[in-house]
Amino acid sequence: MLKKATRYDAIVIGGGHNGLVNAAYLARAGKRVLVLERRPRVGGAAVTEEVFPGFKFSMFSYVVSLLRPEIIRDLDLPGHGLHILPLESTVTPMLNGDYLAAWADHDATRRELVRHSPRDAEAYDEYGRLMHHMARAVKPIISMVPPDPTSLSPRDLLGLLRLGKHFRGLGAEQFHALFKLMTMSSADFLDEWFETDVLKATKSASGIIGTFLGPRSPGTAYVLLHHYMGEIDGVFRAWGFAKGGTGSVSEAIASAARNFGAEIHTDAPVARVLVKGGRATGVALENGEEIRARVVVSGLDPRRTFLQLVEPNELPGEFVDDIKRFKFRGSSGKVNLALGALPNFTCMPGNGPHLRGAVSISPNLEYVERAYDDAKYGEFSRQPYMDVVIPSLIDPGMAPPGKHVMSIFVQYAPYNLNGGWTDAKREAFGDAVIDTIAQFAPNIRSCILHRQVLTPADIERITGLSEGNIFQGELALHQLFFLRPAPSWAKYRTPVRGFYQCGSGTHPGGGIMGASGRLAALAVLEDGV
Amino acid sequence: MLKHTPFYPRTAPLMEGQAWRRWAGYVVASSYELLHDREYHAIRSSAALLDVSPLYKYLITGPDAERLLDRVVIRNVGKSKVGQVLYTAWCDAAGKVIDDGTISRLGEQTFRMTAADPNIRWLHLNATGLNVTIEDVSESTAALALQGPNARVILQQLTDADLTALKYFRLTPATIRGIPVTISRTGYTGDLGYEIWVDAPNALPLWDVLIEAGTPYGITPCGILALDVARLEAGLMLLEVDYISAHRALIESQKSSPFELNLGWAVSLDKAWFVGKAALEEEARRGAAWQFVGLEVEWDSLERLYAAVGLPPRLPTVAWRTSVPVYSGGEQVGYATSGCWSPLLKKYIALAHVRSEVARPGTPLAMEVTVEHRRKQAAARVAKTPFFNPERKRA
Ligand SMILES: Cc1cc2nc3c(=O)[nH]c(=O)nc-3n(C[C@H](O)[C@H](O)[C@H](O)COP(=O)(O)OP(=O)(O)OC[C@H]3O[C@@H](n4cnc5c(N)ncnc54)[C@H](O)[C@@H]3O)c2cc1C
Numbered sequence: 030m031l032k033k034a035t036r037y038d039a040i041v042i043g044g045g046h047n048g049l050v051n052a053a054y055l056a057r058a059g060k061r062v063l064v065l066e067r068r069p070r071v072g073g074a075a076v077t078e079e080v081f082p083g084f085k086f087s088m089f090s091y092v093v094s095l096l097r098p099e100i101i102r103d104l105d106l107p108g109h110g111l112h113i114l115p116l117e118s119t120v121t122p123m124l125n126g127d128y129l130a131a132w133a134d135h136d137a138t139r140r141e142l143v144r145h146s147p148r149d150a151e152a153y154d155e156y157g158r159l160m161h162h163m164a165r166a167v168k169p170i171i172s173m174v175p176p177d178p179t180s181l182s183p184r185d186l187l188g189l190l191r192l193g194k195h196f197r198g199l200g201a202e203q204f205h206a207l208f209k210l211m212t213m214s215s216a217d218f219l220d221e222w223f224e225t226d227v228l229k230a231t232k233s234a235s236g237i238i239g240t241f242l243g244p245r246s247p248g249t250a251y252v253l254l255h256h257y258m259g260e261i262d263g264v265f266r267a268w269g270f271a272k273g274g275t276g277s278v279s280e281a282i283a284s285a286a287r288n289f290g291a292e293i294h295t296d297a298p299v300a301r302v303l304v305k306g307g308r309a310t311g312v313a314l315e316n317g318e319e320i321r322a323r324v325v326v327s328g329l330d331p332r333r334t335f336l337q338l339v340e341p342n343e344l345p346g347e348f349v350d351d352i353k354r355f356k357f358r359g360s361s362g363k364v365n366l367a368l369g370a371l372p373n374f375t376c377m378p379g380n381g382p383h384l385r386g387a388v389s390i391s392p393n394l395e396y397v398e399r400a401y402d403d404a405k406y407g408e409f410s411r412q413p414y415m416d417v418v419i420p421s422l423i424d425p426g427m428a429p430p431g432k433h434v435m436s437i438f439v440q441y442a443p444y445n446l447n448g449g450w451t452d453a454k455r456e457a458f459g460d461a462v463i464d465t466i467a468q469f470a471p472n473i474r475s476c477i478l479h480r481q482v483l484t485p486a487d488i489e490r491i492t493g494l495s496e497g498n499i500f501q502g503e504l505a506l507h508q509l510f511f512l513r514p515a516p517s518w519a520k521y522r523t524p525v526r527g528f529y530q531c532g533s534g535t536h537p538g539g540g541i542m543g544a545s546g547r548l549a550a551l552a553v554l555e556d557g558v
Numbered sequence: 559m560l561k562h563t564p565f566y567p568r569t570a571p572l573m574e575g576q577a578w579r580r581w582a583g584y585v586v587a588s589s590y591e592l593l594h595d596r597e598y599h600a601i602r603s604s605a606a607l608l609d610v611s612p613l614y615k616y617l618i619t620g621p622d623a624e625r626l627l628d629r630v631v632i633r634n635v636g637k638s639k640v641g642q643v644l645y646t647a648w649c650d651a652a653g654k655v656i657d658d659g660t661i662s663r664l665g666e667q668t669f670r671m672t673a674a675d676p677n678i679r680w681l682h683l684n685a686t687g688l689n690v691t692i693e694d695v696s697e698s699t700a701a702l703a704l705q706g707p708n709a710r711v712i713l714q715q716l717t718d719a720d721l722t723a724l725k726y727f728r729l730t731p732a733t734i735r736g737i738p739v740t741i742s743r744t745g746y747t748g749d750l751g752y753e754i755w756v757d758a759p760n761a762l763p764l765w766d767v768l769i770e771a772g773t774p775y776g777i778t779p780c781g782i783l784a785l786d787v788a789r790l791e792a793g794l795m796l797l798e799v800d801y802i803s804a805h806r807a808l809i810e811s812q813k814s815s816p817f818e819l820n821l822g823w824a825v826s827l828d829k830a831w832f833v834g835k836a837a838l839e840e841e842a843r844r845g846a847a848w849q850f851v852g853l854e855v856e857w858d859s860l861e862r863l864y865a866a867v868g869l870p871p872r873l874p875t876v877a878w879r880t881s882v883p884v885y886s887g888g889e890q891v892g893y894a895t896s897g898c899w900s901p902l903l904k905k906y907i908a909l910a911h912v913r914s915e916v917a918r919p920g921t922p923l924a925m926e927v928t929v930e931h932r933r934k935q936a937a938a939r940v941a942k943t944p945f946f947n948p949e950r951k952r953a
Contacts, residue, residue, distance in 0.1 A: 098904070102857060107903045114603055115595045134592040165870070272603050385596075422776075425604055425708070430774035 037063045037322040038558045040312050042299045042338065043493075043532065045073025048328030049282040049293075050546030051531040051553075053104050055326075056289035058554050063320065064291060065312065067298035067493065070276070071283050073328075074492050074499065075541050077276025081479040083429040084367040087274035088483070089492060089499070091418060091436045092116060092387075094268050095258060095542040096278065097172065103547075109284040112272040114423050118386030120377065121231045122469040124393070128376035129227045130383065145225045156222050162203050163210060164257040169195065171258065171537035171544055174552065175511040175519050210250045211506065216394055218250035230391040234414050237440065239499045239539060241358040243401030244394055248506045255504065255540075270423045278541055302327075302338045302528060309528035323558050324527045326549060330494060330501035331355050331514035331534040335523070344524050351515035355534070356508060359485035359497030360404060362442035364462045367479040368433040371419070372470035385422045390415035390465060404441030409458045412465050413439045432478070437462060444485040444496040455482050500539020501532050510536055521549035522556075529553055560585045563611035564700040564761035568769075572779055579782060582674070584612040587781035594876070595901070597784035601747050602902050602946075604776030605706035607768060608785060610746075610753065611761075613659075614673040616681065617695045622688035623667050630684050630833060631661065632816055634826040638663045643727045643742050646824055647816050648680075653837030654804035654813035655821075656680065657797055662729050662742060670695075670740075670755070674797040675805075684833065700761040704768065705751030705788075707950055708775040713741065713752055715771050721752075726952040735767045746785060748792020750950040786877040787898050790907055793852055793943025795819060799879045800850070800895040800909055817846035818911070820943070849917035852943040853884070853894060855906035855925055859937035867930045873899035873906060882908070885924040885935055886916045894925055900945065907945050908938070916940070 041052045044066030056062045070076060074089040093113055101111065117133035129145060131138050142150035176188025196204060209218060215236035219229040233244035236252040243249075271278045283293055298315040302325050311321035327334040335344060335352045377383050391397050391414050400410035416438040421428035428434045439462055446454060459482035466473045485497025494501060502508055511519045513536045521529050531549030533539040561584045563569075569587055577588040586609055589597055600606040618626060627635040633646040640663050647658040659673040671677075681692050704713060714721045719732035719741060729742035737760045745751035756764050769777060789796065797803060801819055802812045815838065816825050825838055857871070864871045877898035884892040897908030908925065916923060919942045924935035 098857075101904055107905075112599075112603060112902055114599050117593075117596070133595065137592065425774065425776040 035061070037061045037320065039063070039324045039326060039553065040065060040320060040322040041326045041328060041531070042302075042312060043067070043073065043328030044071035044279075044283070044293060044295065045328050045532060046075045046279045046282055046541055046543060047532050047546035047549075048073075048326070049279060049286055050100060050104070050543040051326055051328065051550045052291045052293070053282055053286035053289055054547055054550035055553060055558075056286055056291040057103070058550075060558055062286070062291040063322070064286070064293040065297040065299050065314070066293065066295045069295050071293060071295060072276050072279030074488075074494060075275040075279045077274030080365060080481050081367045084432070084434050084479065085274055085427045086365040086434055086481070087271075087276065087420065087436060088365065089363060089488065090275050090541055091420070091438065092269065093271050093275065093278060093541050095255075095540045097542060097544050097547065099172065100543040100547055104282060104285040106278075106281045106285060109281040109288070110273075111278060111281040113269045114272055116269045116386055116418065116423065118383060119231065119389055120374075120383040120386060121227055121389045121391055122374055122376040123227055126376055128374075129225070129231065142225070142228070145228065146223075149223045149225045149228060152222050159203070159206055160254065160257045162199070163207055163254055166196065166199050166203065166207060167254055168258055170510070171542070172548075174521070174548055175513075175536045177511050177517065177519065179516070210254050212247060213250040214245045214247050215249040215253050216244040216398075218253065226393045227391075230394045230397050231389045233394065234389060234391040234397055234416070237397070237401070237414070238416075238438075239361060240503050240505060241356075241360045241404070241441075241443070242505070243398050243405075245398055251506060252504055255538075270418070270420055272424050272426075274420065274427065275541060282543070299338065301340070302525070304339065304343050304525055304528070307343070308526040324529060324553055326529040326531050326553065328532045328546070330357075330498075330532055331530070332357065332495040333493060334530050334532070334534070339525060339528070348515060348518065348524055355514050356503045356505065357444070357496035357498040358503060359444035359488060359494070359499070360441045361488075361497070361499050362409070362439040362458060362485060363483040363488070364437040364439060364459055365481040365483070366435040366437065366477050367428070368419075368435055368476045369478045370472075370476045371433060372435075372466070372476055373472045374470045376469065384419055386418075388417040390417065390469065400441055404443045407443060407445065407447035409442045409446065409461065410440070411461050413441060413462060415439050415462065415465065417466070437466070442484055444489070444498075446484075450484045450486040455484050455487070458482060458484060501534035502539075504538050509538060513538060521545075521552040563609050564758040565609045565611065565702070565765055568762060568765045569609055569779065577781070581782070582612040582614065586612060587779075589781040589783045590779050594781060594783035594787075597778055597780040598787050598901060600776060600778035600780055601706050601749060601784060601788045603707065604778065605704060605708040605712055605772055606747075606778050606780035606784065607765075607772065608703040608705065608780050609701075610703045611700045613696070613701060614676055614694075615696045615699050615701070616671045616673070616678065617693040618669045618671060618681070618690060619667055619693070620688075620690040621667060622685075622690040623669050626681065626685050626688050626690045626692075627661055627669060627671070628829060628832060630681065632821070632825045632832065632834070632838070633661075634829050635661060635663075635669075636829075640665055641728050641730060643729055643744055645727070647819070647821050649816065649834030649838070650804040651834055651837070652804070652813075653815050653834035653841060654807075655801060655816055655819060656804050658795075658821075660744060662740070664729075664740070675803060680805075698758050700756050700758045700764075702754045702756070702764065702768065703745050703747075703751060704754065704772075704777075705745045705747040705749050707750055708772075708777070709751045712768070712772040712775050712777060716767055717741070734764060737764050737767075739764065746792070746794055747788040748794065748944050748946060748951060749788070749948060750953075783876055786896075787900065790877055790896060790898050790909065791900050791902065791944065791946040793909065793945060795850065795909060796879075796896065814848070814850075814911070815841055815846060817841055818848040818850060820850040822846070846914055848892070848911050849914050850909065850911055851917050851919075852941040852945055853897070853908040853910050853923065853925060853938045854941040854945075855897075855908065855927070856937040856939065857906070860906065860927065863927065863929045863934045863936060869930070875899055875901070883926045884910050884912055884938070885926070886921075891916050891923065903946060905945070907941070909943075912940070
């Protein structure tokens with residue numbers, strides 16, 4: 030029960046990692062903050078749950094790559110238990126029994142590439158350098174409030190000017206590359222660099238994660254860059270596997286927020302935002318209780334934030350239309366396995382170091398594109414692209430001694446499946462995943478003790494992510510930057526005064542990044558709570 | 559010829575990059591894998607197995623064993639109980655530190671002393687007229703450090719000794735699957751951990767059972783590079799890196815007193831007599847001119863220095879061991895002797911000798927960094943050590 034008398038400066042709806050970051054920054058600035066989370070635990074899509082006794086899973090998101098270093102520092106997350114362990118390698122088994130590996134050691138990776146193509150091995154370093162420059166060019170953007178190019182306010186103009194200068198500083202060659210990245214498909218972009226099919230397939234796969242696009246769809250090249258951004262923080266080493274699963278990232282942020290004085294309530298679903306005279310005055314919980322605050326911040330996705338929490342008549346019609354058009358189209362599923370023994374991959378038999386890294390099921394470009402074809406026509410991929418990790422080999426505490434957990438991120442599984450998702454369809458999807466892995470690791474079935482299959486419909490049901498989109502809305506170019514989630518409302522403010530948005534559905538977007546939560550807090554503070 | 563430790567037949571095949579280094583006349587692993595990352599994280603996240611056999615080890619026995627040690631070292635050995643381990647330093651007559659190490663009280667009249675440098679001559683010099691035997695058991699005793707949060711569960715499976723009852727800096731005789739050993743709750747990582755002392759002929763079977771029992775708990779053989787990062791996080795100093803032995807120093811200013819090394823707490827001025835007592839009494843009255851402190855280099859400052867040349871900050875993922883000037887208001891007030899990027903704390907940390915006036919935690923200082931061949935100063939702050947001090951270390 031909440032103390033009714035308490036008057037909060039801010040209520041944050043949703044204890045996803047962004048909501049928690051938001052609350053922590055507001056509390057750090059001395060504000061009285063209350064976080065209301067619908068589920069029994071905080072974290073949203075970044076949660077660890079003991080799905081089967083003794084077996085803990087990062088149920089949804091499983092690697093940390095983009096968590097902003099400034100947030101780690103400002104909130105002293107290591108002091109609150111964050112420990113990121115290296116996830117060092119990626120191995121892609123091929124259909125002919127061979128494999129492609131990228132190891133932590135640069136020379137080892139080069140030697141491996143030479144095996145496939147001496148030319149690509151050389152190109153690899155040059156490509157890496159270019160992507161480094163590109164990522165550095167784009168990086169400031171993810172830590173800034175997106176300036177609105179249609180606005181004439183001095184603020185926006187100055188922001189645009191700074192960006193313009195920044196991009197001019199890139200030089201012609203890099204500017205052109207950036208333009209290509211913004212417009213090309215990841216497959217086409219990679220074709221300009223490499224000849225090894227399995228290399229292109231594996232790299233382009235990172236460009237399609239969380240989108241309803243294939244490696245040959247224009248615009249996917251940009252997402253390649255999004256993933257390189259984690260790598261330039263490489264020196265800071267925010268890339269890897271969070272000890273205790275991704276839930277421990279959320280727990281560390283929650284602990285920091287509490288330490289600054291924020292209150293966090295779980296099992297507290299919010300029904301709607303109270304609005305009076307065009308201004309948010311508090312929230313009503315589903316149990317009818319009303320709590321007042323000077324501002325309300327939503328960490329939910331744009332659809333829930335604007336179409337569920339607020340009465341439509343409080344919002345301009347045009348804006349409501351924009352939000353209705355905001356694309357979710359969840360396309361990913363997750364299979365979590367409890368294992369009694371380790372899988373034995375035909376291409377690399379035994380318990381080698383490859384099992385401690387990622388195993389990418391992306392044997393060639395056509396394979397990945399065909400996986401997309403199934404989804405285009407409303408089916409899950411019979412042979413999906415998968416990113417497989419065994420966290421218990423990196424952090425043994427995730428499973429009972431000698432046993433293991435396997436996390437399988439799967440694409441494509443369309444939210445709008447022909448005939449809709451049913452229990453039978455879910456199991457069929459799970460079977461397709463296991464059958465596909467069995468092609469590369471024939472003993473997998475005998476290793477499995479328990480299996481959890483999560484379809485986009487399950488992701489939506491459990492986390493609240495609309496249509497199961499893992500990023501609170503697709504990371505497509507028309508939904509990024511000053512367009513996320515809608516033109517003119519990309520700066521964390523909303524048409525309702527005192528009501529803010531801080532989830533991944535705002536700039537700079539999805540992933541365990543925390544940037545939206547932080548930038549939204551700065552916006553709230555700037556407006557003077 | 560450099561020597562191999564008794565674990566060499568097991569460690570050698572693990573050496574992916576043949577990255578051997580020297581330690582007290584032995585070769586040991588810098589890192590087994592090509593990069594030391596995983597070995598470091600094992601210390602903090604699961605369990606690391608380190609071959610620490612090259613330590614100098616002396617068995618000191620006899621009716622006057624306690625008296626000898628109390629004459630030599632700064633701590634009060636007479637007050638220690640059987641089963642206790644003392645970390646201590648020892649000084650020359652001028653009260654300057656010669657070496658530091660541990661003294662384990664194995665029995666009323668039996669002690670094992672570990673040291674970074676050979677100290678047999680020094681012990682003998684101070685044993686005149688005492689009824690004591692000093693035996694160098696460096697080669698006959700092998701030692702493994704098992705360090706990290708899973709160290710206890712791993713070890714407990716293998717022994718009847720009650721490890722939960724074994725407190726920090728205590729030891730117990732035990733058998734590990736039938737192998738007689740001494741287990742001490744000590745280490746150089748600042749984490750939960752144990753050191754296991756074994757007769758050299760039993761070294762290999764001990765290694766094998768530990769690996770076997772530890773594998774489900776993520777046991778990882780670990781080299782010196784990883785240890786170096788962990789000991790910095792723990793704020794632990796290293797002879798010949800962070801300070802120079804009074805026996806090796808060529809000039810007076812190279813020497814340090816225990817007070818200057820942050821070891822004032824260990825100086826037992828209430829003891830009747832020990833080497834250096836008079837000088838240390840005098841220094842205690844006067845106050846030490848220098849302090850040995852932790853430094854945290856400030857990220858924003860580092861980032862600015864690198865941004866000026868168009869680079870993201872370069873961080874020392876391998877600990878450096880050189881002397882680096884430390885400034886206050888443009889004037890040099892000391893020097894850092896080792897430092898590294900802490901992968902756990904996400905901080906650039908260093909250990910430094912600074913003038914006492916600027917030694918208080920929080921004092922803003924500057925440390926020299928070389929950015930693209932040019933000397934710059936990065937803002938730094940005096941920090942409390944240990945930088946990392948998990949509850950499990952003592953729990
Ligand atoms: C299967 C999957 C795999 C992923 N893999 C990765 C990965 O490996 N790496 C990575 O960086 N990112 C990954 N992501 C993306 C990443 O997890 C998300 O982008 C991010 O966690 C979203 O965080 P958020 O705080 O913005 O929103 P959310 O996590 O969606 O948080 C919203 C919160 O609001 C709560 N809520 C909803 N409705 C209400 C209400 N009415 N009242 C109160 N509370 C409410 C929800 O329960 C939830 O806790 C993955 C996502 C999924 C689903």
